[in-house]
Amino acid sequence: MSANFTIDGKTVAIAEGQTIIQAALAAGVYIPHLCYHPEFKPHGSCKLCTVKVGGRQSASCTTLAQAGMVVESDTPALNDERRTLIEMLFVEGNHFCPSCERSGDCKLQATAYDLSMMSAHFDHFFPNRPVDASHPDVLLDFNRCILCSLCVRASRDVDGKNAFALCGRGIKTHLIVNAKSGRLADTDVGLQDKAVQVCPVGVFLRKDKGFNVPIGKRVFDLKPVSAYVDATAALAKEQQ
């Protein structure tokens, strides 16, 4: 024990086998992230947690922390690139916050606020992604999917149901439901499933519960995402 590295000049202790983001969050140092979740194996796809290690960029959720590393994270250059990633996520899907039940509890929105994204900058794709309202308790709105694969990992690794998958390649990658009909109603997914609770955006919506916590009193209304360091617990509590 007591191996250390530095992130933005702050000394962080490393526990055996920790990635950079795990060690940083444990030490109370926020690194922006969307596809990372403390309870799941890293996916390394959103690239938001990219940091500079010894002058080279790498995803902090897939890079093991090593003694003596010099890591830069909260720099104008990295935050500019993170904002660009967020802008691309916003134009790729249909992210209309005023009509989204998850507004205020959304990590994508909160991270965009934190990085001062004033517009999505690029041309919008306006894709056509029909919703799946077949399930009695859960609405799936694919318009907001950012392909973080958390529902895929949760359903496979925790719920043991393997109900979701990412299908297609490149720009055509999309989330699918693992049922012959392709409809959520034809799976055994239920409200207690981890997969239903981990979505960082507004794809999985509990029917009849959308506004239990009013706009203005939600997780990221209270404080910005960076002030939580890792907002996972606060979001999980709100989603119950």
Added chain:
Amino acid sequence: MTSSAKGKLKVATTSLAGCFGCHISFLDIDERLFDLLELIEFDRSPLVDIKQLGKCDIGIIEGGLCNAENVHVLREFRRNCNSLIAIGACAINGGLPAQRNHLSLPLILEEVYHTSVGLANGLIPNDPELPLPLAKVRPLHEVVKIDFFIPGCPPSADAIWKALNDIIAGHEPVLGHGLIHYD
């Protein structure tokens, strides 16, 4: 600078495919309007009823682009204003009107004017005075260069006040936590 004779900045505003909510929120700066009017003078704006757009320092545009007239007005603002501000969700990402973008326009017109319940012998309006709708609703920055953005649906009066002060002071608007909102 296109400052008026009184040394004030000339500001024009308009609402395209919007709901005037951003204009109402702008008026919600309440008595701070008096402070603002020490610095600016309105040109064309629904707030003062001037119809012709003159040379301006700042153009503030609410709403996205849903028809040909919207594009015409936007281009006129771009030609006449040194800086353009897109205000509100619709101006920035199409907002509520853009919820039609995944449907084909003929299908929408058909549904609204022909096949909806209670319509008999409906006709799709075809008067040459009516601006033609665009196939997709577009945010402003996809058609002209936009200099500044004030997000929100609508942005709060405090957010508008902060952003305008930043812009008039000559720098990028910075809205911190609590002021920056997309909803």
